[in-house]
Amino acid sequence: MKQELLKEIxxxxxxxxEFAIITNLENGESCIFEKKKPVDKNFEKHIEKINFYFDKKKNGIIEETNIFIETYIRPIKVIIVGAVHIAQYLVDFAKSLNFEISIIDPRGYFASEQRFPGIKIINKWPKEAFKEISTNSQTALIALTHDPKIDDPALQYAIKNKFFYIGALGSKKTHENRCKRLKEANIKDEDIKKIFGPIGIKLGGRSAPEIALSIISQLVSEVYKK
Amino acid sequence: MKNSFDEKILNEANDWKNAKQKVVLATVIQTWGSSPRAVGSRMIVNENGDFSGSVSGGCVETAVVRECVNLIKEKKLFKKIEFKVSNESAWEIGLACGGEIAIFLEEIK
Incomplete structure (x- = not known):
């Protein structure tokens, strides 16, 4: 592989x-494959098979060829509401796991660049903030403020936009109250039930990094259930 | 759903190249049976045998490093190597888990 190609990747x-790296294992030549873009001459013969593997997001040697394909998919988007202490640890875990993080918090003193270097921070109320992020059913929401003014609108947005994972921090009691409020806001029971609250799997710890670990573990396990 | 758990090996490979090192990229291209790392797992090796990343759970890395250093010495551009389950002692190179893997080595030029 040439370093130029490496840089392009x-x-x-x-x-x-979204792209793939395709390598001819016989002569060592490799190139980038992108949907609907012309492919390198050396690979033209197998274009149908390459497309098939690409669509299935499969990695491996393409059947009856000497071509190895490795597909790159977009990282999963995770939106954190609340630039709190736990969020700082979540960001660290999410980096190694390659999630794409955005943080929403209207409170400027929390959501500072200094506390979250290199992370997309939106210093606005959720309703305004969501206008700046494109989301879909492959997006996750982690609500951490346990302040109804900030969390609730974000939860409602996530439910309406069918996020694959929605979790909210808070005790059982806090969550019960939250569910009541969402019901009053005409959110369907079945949708309310989908919220993970209290958020995270049971690990036992109560420190910020332990709670962050329990949240990220739950998130990863949900990724593979969908 | 799938996530792209990117280990940033390619970024590291680029950094090594920029630091004027010779770099060989090793990629798992095929697996049979129970192998610890999935197809597409990567490691990089320089001419001194320093390495980063992984292609197994530590079972065959030593041998891969040797192969990569040889590739640089022999001035070859690429090579395919395979590892099968070892019937010999546990110290023998091979996958104790009973799997088999094929790895593609290529120098970054």
Missing amino acids: IKKKENKV
């Missing part, structure tokens, strides 16, 4: 483009 990853 890194750039595509940073720009969150």
Whole structure:
């Protein structure tokens, strides 16, 4: 592989483009494959098979060829509401797990660049903040403020937009009250039930990094259930 | 759903190249039976045998490093290597888990 190609791959990853690296194992030549873009001449013969593997997001040697394909998918988006202490640890875990993090918090003193270097921070109320993020059914929401003014609108947005994971921090009591409020706001029971609250799997710890670990563990396990 | 658990090996490979090192990229291209790392797992090796990343759970890395250093010495551009379950002692190179893997080595030029 040429270093130029390596640099191009890194750039595509940073720009969150979906692509594949295809390598001819017989002559060592490799190139980038992107949907609907012309493919290198050396690989034209197998274009149908390459497309098939690409669509299935499969990695491996393409059947009856000497071509190895590795597909790169976009990272899963995780939106954290509340730039609190736990969020600082969540960001660390999420980095190694390659989740794409955005943080929403209207309180400027929490959501500072200094506390979250290199992370997309939106210093607005959820309703306004969501206008700046494109979301879909592959997006997750982690609500951490346990302040109804901030968490509730974000939870409602996530429910309406069918996020695959919605979790909210708070005790059982806090969560019961939250559910009541959402019901009053005409959110369906079945949707309210989908919220993970109290958030996280039971690990036992109560420190910020332990709670962050319990949340991220739950999130990862939900990724593979969908 | 799938997540792209990217281990940033390619970024590291680029950094090593920029630091004027010779770098060989090793990628798991095929697995049979129970192998510890999935297809697409990567490691990089330089001419001194320093390495980063993994292609197994530590079972075959030593041998892969040796192969990569040889690739640089022999001035070859690429090579495919395979590891099968070892019938010999546990110290023998091989996958104790009973799996088999094929790895593609290529120098970054």
